[in-house]
Amino acid sequence: MIRRTAEADIVRLRKYEIPIKRxxxxxxxxxxxxxxxxxxxxxxxxxxxxxxxxERHKYGxxxxxxxxxxxxxxxxxxEHINQGSTILVLSINEVRARHPTWTWDQQLRGGICTYRxxxxxxxxxxDDPCDRDNYYAxxxxxxxxxxxxxxx
Numbered sequence: 001m002i003r004r005t006a007e008a009d010i011v012r013l014r015k016y017e018i019p020i021k022r023x024x025x026x027x028x029x030x031x032x033x034x035x036x037x038x039x040x041x042x043x044x045x046x047x048x049x050x051x052x053x054x055e056r057h058k059y060g061x062x063x064x065x066x067x068x069x070x071x072x073x074x075x076x077x078x079e080h081i082n083q084g085s086t087i088l089v090l091s092i093n094e095v096r097a098r099h100p101t102w103t104w105d106q107q108l109r110g111g112i113c114t115y116r117x118x119x120x121x122x123x124x125x126x127d128d129p130c131d132r133d134n135y136y137a138x139x140x141x142x143x144x145x146x147x148x149x150x151x152x
Contacts, residue, residue: 005043009143012043031147045076061084088112
């Protein structure tokens with residue numbers, strides 16, 4: 001199921017490939033991971049109405065919450081991708097700092113879950129932040145693996 005979704009999304013993601021790769025290079029982040037978050041959150045824009053989700057609570061390809069500081073750029077712009085990706089990097093670094101004994105894989109999964117959870121709600125995790133919803137991190141990682149194999 002995730003592979004089929006990724007196959008459909010990659011066509012729309014190609015439109016954003018250059019900005020994704022530029023942002024990834026600047027943030028030392030894997031472009032496939034950015035593409036995977038975009039696929040997971042908005043299906044590369046397919047689920048959006050003028051950049052907004054159905055409830056009009058989240059905005060952009062990476063679905064930044066209304067509670068975020070002001071969104072930068074248009075919903076599908078490089079600036080917006082940079083803002084969401086910066087939040088992702090900060091989320092990963094937060095988990096790494098709080099859990100230095102975790103493996104890199106655990107820290108990455110924790111950072112992905114923290115990205116999803118914190119869209120404006122900074123949370124402190126005693127244990128694994130994916131504890132309640134490991135599906136999200138697994139889905140993002142599987143999508144990233146697919147996109148990596150296909151040029152991201």
